[in-house]
Amino acid sequence: xxxxxxxxxxxxxxxxxxxxxxxxxxxxxxxxxxxxxxxxxxxxxxxxxxxxxxxxxxxxxxxxxxxxxxxxxxxxxxxxxxxxxxxxxxxxxxxxxxxxxxxxxxxxxxxxxxxxxxxxxxx
Amino acid sequence: xxxxxxxxxxxxxxxxxxxxxxxxxxxxxxxxxxxxxxxxxxxxxxxxxxxxxxxxxxxxxxxxxxxxxxxxxxxxxxxxxxxxxxxxxxxxxxxxxxxxxxxxxxxxxxxxxxxxxxxxxxxxxxxxxxxxxxxxxxxxxxxxxxxxxxxxxxxxxxxxxxxxxxxxxxxxxxxxxxxxxxxxxxxxxxxxxxxxxxxxxxxxxxxxxxxxxxxxxxxxxxxxxxxxxxxxxxxxxxxxxxxxxxxxxxxxxxxxxxxxxxxxxxxxxxxxxxxxxxxxxxxxxxxxxxxxxxxxxxxxxxxxxxxxxxxxxxxxxxxxxxxxxxxxxxxxxxxxxxxxxxxxxxxxxxxxxxxxxxxxxxxxxxxxxxxxxxxxxxxxxxxxxxxxxxxxxxxxxxxxxxxxxxxxxxxxxxxxxxxxxxxxxxx
Numbered sequence: 277x278x279x280x281x282x283x284x285x286x287x288x289x290x291x292x293x294x295x296x297x298x299x300x301x302x303x304x305x306x307x308x309x310x311x312x313x314x315x316x317x318x319x320x321x322x323x324x325x326x327x328x329x330x331x332x333x334x335x336x337x338x339x340x341x342x343x344x345x346x347x348x349x350x351x352x353x354x355x356x357x358x359x360x361x362x363x364x365x366x367x368x369x370x371x372x373x374x375x376x377x378x379x380x381x382x383x384x385x386x387x388x389x390x391x392x393x394x395x396x397x398x399x
Numbered sequence: 400x401x402x403x404x405x406x407x408x409x410x411x412x413x414x415x416x417x418x419x420x421x422x423x424x425x426x427x428x429x430x431x432x433x434x435x436x437x438x439x440x441x442x443x444x445x446x447x448x449x450x451x452x453x454x455x456x457x458x459x460x461x462x463x464x465x466x467x468x469x470x471x472x473x474x475x476x477x478x479x480x481x482x483x484x485x486x487x488x489x490x491x492x493x494x495x496x497x498x499x500x501x502x503x504x505x506x507x508x509x510x511x512x513x514x515x516x517x518x519x520x521x522x523x524x525x526x527x528x529x530x531x532x533x534x535x536x537x538x539x540x541x542x543x544x545x546x547x548x549x550x551x552x553x554x555x556x557x558x559x560x561x562x563x564x565x566x567x568x569x570x571x572x573x574x575x576x577x578x579x580x581x582x583x584x585x586x587x588x589x590x591x592x593x594x595x596x597x598x599x600x601x602x603x604x605x606x607x608x609x610x611x612x613x614x615x616x617x618x619x620x621x622x623x624x625x626x627x628x629x630x631x632x633x634x635x636x637x638x639x640x641x642x643x644x645x646x647x648x649x650x651x652x653x654x655x656x657x658x659x660x661x662x663x664x665x666x667x668x669x670x671x672x673x674x675x676x677x678x679x680x681x682x683x684x685x686x687x688x689x690x691x692x693x694x695x696x697x698x699x700x701x702x703x704x705x706x707x708x709x710x711x712x713x714x715x716x717x718x719x720x721x722x723x724x725x726x727x728x729x730x731x732x733x734x735x736x737x738x739x740x741x742x743x744x745x746x747x748x749x750x751x752x753x754x755x756x757x758x759x760x761x762x763x764x765x766x767x768x769x770x771x772x773x774x775x776x777x778x779x780x781x782x783x784x785x786x787x788x789x790x791x792x793x794x795x796x797x798x799x800x801x802x803x804x805x806x807x808x809x810x811x812x813x814x815x816x817x818x819x820x821x822x823x824x825x826x
Contacts, residue, residue, distance in 0.1 A: 328411070328415075329407065329408060329411045330408060330411060330412065330415070331408055334408070334412060342416070343412075343415065343416050344415050344416075344435075345415075345435060346415070346416070346435035346436045346438075346439045347435035347436075347437075347438035347439045347442065348435075348439070349439055350439050350440075350442070350443055351443065352442065352443060369442070370438060370442055370445075370450040370451065371438070372415075372433050372434055372435045372437075372438045374411060375411075375414055375432040375433060375434055376431075376432060376433075377430045377433050377438070377450070377451045379450075379451070
């Protein structure tokens, strides 16, 4: 039962993230958040839910940059998805997981050919 | 156990979504807890500095906060309440108000304090505008004998004037009643103010409209006049008419006149200046947000202008700019705002104008400029202009869109109009 994908924080692509089995995505060692074109959370893996202390069911279907990640709702993250339709960038960031300032690396992924955009969170 | 877990989850959801920033720090400013709203506003200020210390983050825009906590004598209490932090991250060209945060800092004990952060950019901008209006109204009341009052029906017909009106203008009351606004305020030559119809529209929309211009007396002389048009609403909330106030401010004429020009006009071309443009753009953009009547913008940039300056010198360049501005100013409508934004960069802001209409106007302007010849000592110069056209749509920066359209027009070979917006997508 091993998935043969190069699913590392640095390498994994939009397509793989979207097509991989949910349980595989849930057990990746980094947080995975997938947003549709309207900014609604469509993917929220277990790793991220655990770190943030939130129930995925409460997060899915809400506007990510308003309900959960206001801190990313500025030119550093949200604006980049608006401006760049082809995007693969790793940015150092400080998140507020459970209200604790937490240094992380974010990987922002967007591709014109894929409906979902992804934010990967590596602590 | 499950209950406690779900309670914690609810608390986290609440703090993640709260529309106000909360930060807990120790005496050195090191952040213990912070919610996303606070981080949203603070992280962009940190730059390359440590983003886990509040005072380090605020070093470049509010270094005083550290000192205020340090020098706070009490064991506990409010160190500052609503302290304003002017951030101003954005380029002025965005037309955006400079960003301002408010910070309240409460000391809890020797090594613990809580800061509350909120974004008050909009309130600060509103305050500034209110202050301007207040200053005018108070000066009006202080000088009560100096103004004339008239009443205008909603159709723009005068139905009453007071005695001061006759004193100021020389016209008898009975000759004024029944006249239209256009009769008593004939447009004077070189009048750059918006049309009367436009002024009434603005008064009906905003409650009042204020402007200054020359006003002609019966004997042919004239005075510099502050004119306030205030909308009067009936008990049903519908527009019942207007109150018109004239104020003779001739005493200060040249000062006021010059100052006004200095503040609102570009010295060389007579077009509205950048500050004036920003002011009007803000007002119209807010109105567009509220009422949705189309608002369009043309950005203009003279092609290869640097060559004119390099080849013929700056005096010739200035002449070209003046002639260009004259041509555009004559061609746009009274309700349009024509402004010089930079060296050879101009803008025309158009209310109640959709994208296709704006594109037509832009094309007309392009042809006018291409046909124009500037006679100089050295040569008859011909210039061309590139134009970018956009209309306001939700969540798009109108100025940026028009700028992008302008650059596309430049890239595509200059001397052309490029249009960006819903129509372009549909086409």
